[in-house]
Amino acid sequence: xxxxxxxxxxIGVGTSNFAKTFQWYIDNLGFDAKIFEDNTVxxxxxxxxxGEPHQRRAGLAMNLQGGGGxxxxxxxxxxxxxxxxxxxxxxxGIFAAKVRCPNIDKxxxxxxxxxTKPLCPPSPNPAGVQHFFVADPAGNLIDVVxxxxxxxxxxxxxxxxxxxxxxxxxxxxxRRVYSDILGYDQVVYDVEGxxxxxxxxxxxxxxxxxxxxTHSQPRQGGFSKLFGTSSIELVQCLDRxxxxxxxxxxxxxxxxxxxxxxIKNMAELERLCNSKGFPFTVDSNVKGRxxxxxxxxxxxxxxxxxxxxxxxxxxxxxxxxxxxxxxLNMEKKPIDATIQIGS
Numbered sequence: 001x002x003x004x005x006x007x008x009x010x011i012g013v014g015t016s017n018f019a020k021t022f023q024w025y026i027d028n029l030g031f032d033a034k035i036f037e038d039n040t041v042x043x044x045x046x047x048x049x050x051g052e053p054h055q056r057r058a059g060l061a062m063n064l065q066g067g068g069g070x071x072x073x074x075x076x077x078x079x080x081x082x083x084x085x086x087x088x089x090x091x092x093g094i095f096a097a098k099v100r101c102p103n104i105d106k107x108x109x110x111x112x113x114x115x116t117k118p119l120c121p122p123s124p125n126p127a128g129v130q131h132f133f134v135a136d137p138a139g140n141l142i143d144v145v146x147x148x149x150x151x152x153x154x155x156x157x158x159x160x161x162x163x164x165x166x167x168x169x170x171x172x173x174x175r176r177v178y179s180d181i182l183g184y185d186q187v188v189y190d191v192e193g194x195x196x197x198x199x200x201x202x203x204x205x206x207x208x209x210x211x212x213x214t215h216s217q218p219r220q221g222g223f224s225k226l227f228g229t230s231s232i233e234l235v236q237c238l239d240r241x242x243x244x245x246x247x248x249x250x251x252x253x254x255x256x257x258x259x260x261x262x263i264k265n266m267a268e269l270e271r272l273c274n275s276k277g278f279p280f281t282v283d284s285n286v287k288g289r290x291x292x293x294x295x296x297x298x299x300x301x302x303x304x305x306x307x308x309x310x311x312x313x314x315x316x317x318x319x320x321x322x323x324x325x326x327x328l329n330m331e332k333k334p335i336d337a338t339i340q341i342g343s
């Protein structure tokens with residue numbers, strides 16, 4: 001049996017104030033469905049946490065209008081560190097999370113009504129799709145992209161995560177991960193030069209190579225209907241030597257800490273990653289089954305060529321009605337079984 005990638009499950013965002021960050025994403029972007037919250041010790045990420053386990057608080061929030069979620073993450077035994085550099089477009093790592101919205105003008109007006117001022121008004125990307133950027137309280141950038149796709153109409157001005165904008169040193173090398181492993185095999189646009197729709201961003205006036213990738217085949221099975229389609233935008237600087245966004249910092253510090261995919265059949269995925277030269281750097285199964293509060297599963301990590309962390313999660317159990325102790329057991333579900341929320 002081959003592996004299956006169901007879609008972007010979540011983007012991890014490190015914060016210094018869990019409650020404030022969670023509330024901001026509820027009020028501004030509709031991430032009001034808390035899937036789990038956990039207060040334990042992060043023992044399995046030692047390669048990225050200075051070789052030491054750390055106390056942390058983590059929670060997964062979803063927008064049930066459709067799309068991936070956010071894993072909001074805060075150290076409890078050390079002060080989370082902000083970036084040591086002035087982060088600019090093209091610096092290596094996740095520069096912005098992409099969020100889908102059914103109507104760009106309504107999304108823009110909603111954010112303004114929340115006293116959250118977008119960095120710029122909506123403008124078209126090279127494919128003609130309207131989008132704009134907004135920053136969360138820690139300065140993490142959100143690329144709000146117009147897209148009518150919805151899992152369910154919750155009458156929210158925005159939906160969930162639909163991709164990421166990632167700085168890389170070499171787009172062709174990066175595609176060994178994003179296209180060959182993650183399945184983003186279709187080029188939506190491939191352009192070079194200064195980008196007018198990026199002028200409002202730090203470093204946005206510089207010459208860049210910019211490629212937007214999506215998957216030519218729809219994701220199928222699991223929670224793929226909820227996650228929906230997604231895209232990865234790779235940006236390579238042409239006139240500047242970028243730095244790593246997480247240079248001299250730990251995973252879990254302030255910023256976008258990883259991009260996570262929901263998958264099935266981790267063993268087959270590991271074989272693919274090894275064959276492409278990107279072995280797992282973290283594997284939760286080295287200590288047996290991994291439980292995170294009311295959820296359970298198997299997670300692993302790889303790095304892209306510039307060290308950006310990609311997480312894979314094979315979900316075994318996810319809570320449905322926490323108050324009643326009702327969970328969904330995913331472990332025995334066939335690879336093609338599609339899970340409908342609310343059905």
